[in-house]
Amino acid sequence: MTVGNETSGADPVMDREHILEIDHLAKAFGSLDVLNNLSLKLYNGENLVVLGKSGSGKSVLIKCIVRLLTPDQGTIKVFGENVNDLTDKGLEEMREKIGFLFQSGALYDSMTVKENLEFPLKRIKKGLSRKEIDAKVEEVLDNVGLGQTLNKMPSELSGGMRKRVSLARTIIVDPMIMLYDEPTTGLDPVTSDEISELINEVKAKYKTSSIIITHDIECAKQRPTASSCCKTGKSIWKGA
Numbered sequence: 001m002t003v004g005n006e007t008s009g010a011d012p013v014m015d016r017e018h019i020l021e022i023d024h025l026a027k028a029f030g031s032l033d034v035l036n037n038l039s040l041k042l043y044n045g046e047n048l049v050v051l052g053k054s055g056s057g058k059s060v061l062i063k064c065i066v067r068l069l070t071p072d073q074g075t076i077k078v079f080g081e082n083v084n085d086l087t088d089k090g091l092e093e094m095r096e097k098i099g100f101l102f103q104s105g106a107l108y109d110s111m112t113v114k115e116n117l118e119f120p121l122k123r124i125k126k127g128l129s130r131k132e133i134d135a136k137v138e139e140v141l142d143n144v145g146l147g148q149t150l151n152k153m154p155s156e157l158s159g160g161m162r163k164r165v166s167l168a169r170t171i172i173v174d175p176m177i178m179l180y181d182e183p184t185t186g187l188d189p190v191t192s193d194e195i196s197e198l199i200n201e202v203k204a205k206y207k208t209s210s211i212i213i214t215h216d217i218e219c220a221k222q223r224p225t226a227s228s229c230c231k232t233g234k235s236i237w238k239g240a
Ligand SMILES: Nc1ncnc2c1ncn2[C@@H]1O[C@H](COP(=O)(O)OP(=O)(O)OP(=O)(O)O)[C@@H](O)[C@H]1O
Pocket: 029, 032, 034, 052, 053, 054, 055, 056, 057, 058, 059, 060, 061, 215
């Protein structure tokens, strides 16, 4: 896999704090070495692309970051804290600051778009008034260009629209870090470009730091200027 840090600002990356740091991570399943000596740093306000072919361990990496899997070796620090040392409460708090965009989109098919967006908001940002919830739902939907879909069912949306709604549902709770798992998989080239552009817009509007896990080299290239690149495991891309 290849890891490339990228920043849109004029600041040199090295001058800024890192909010996620992985050091010499290793994970195997039996005799299958999936992650081998992987290190990366995600700096505040940047997009970081992890590029790897199918089966190279991209999803395993995400699961290790949020402790759905325990690494065999190495450390993962998020917001300065070692993920494997967190208490259950600490883990819950950390996960609430991290947004996921799953490969499948993972919308609730029996709920309208509005209900899909309200669901995480009511769970994580407790105590909001009806008016505040409506305003937040409208804001995030407008920001992904789908203000008109409020009362539609997911089945009435195209693949690209579902991806946008999923993104809106993730950013509605103001995550500090976004983890994108194959954000453009299954989309046509034009829609893929739109989603890649949207990822850059979300970063600018919501001041998120993002890890984008993909096998799509075009998606990887659509990040702003690459500033550094480190390689580990099976490298298939040498960066811009
Ligand atoms: N819980 C598990 N137990 C055993 N093997 C696993 C487990 N999770 C993942 N693997 C194996 O680890 C390897 C990497 O899986 P992973 O899902 O991370 O791939 P990926 O890079 O995300 O691939 P894709 O792009 O196809 O989704 C695969 O060979 C998979 O079978």
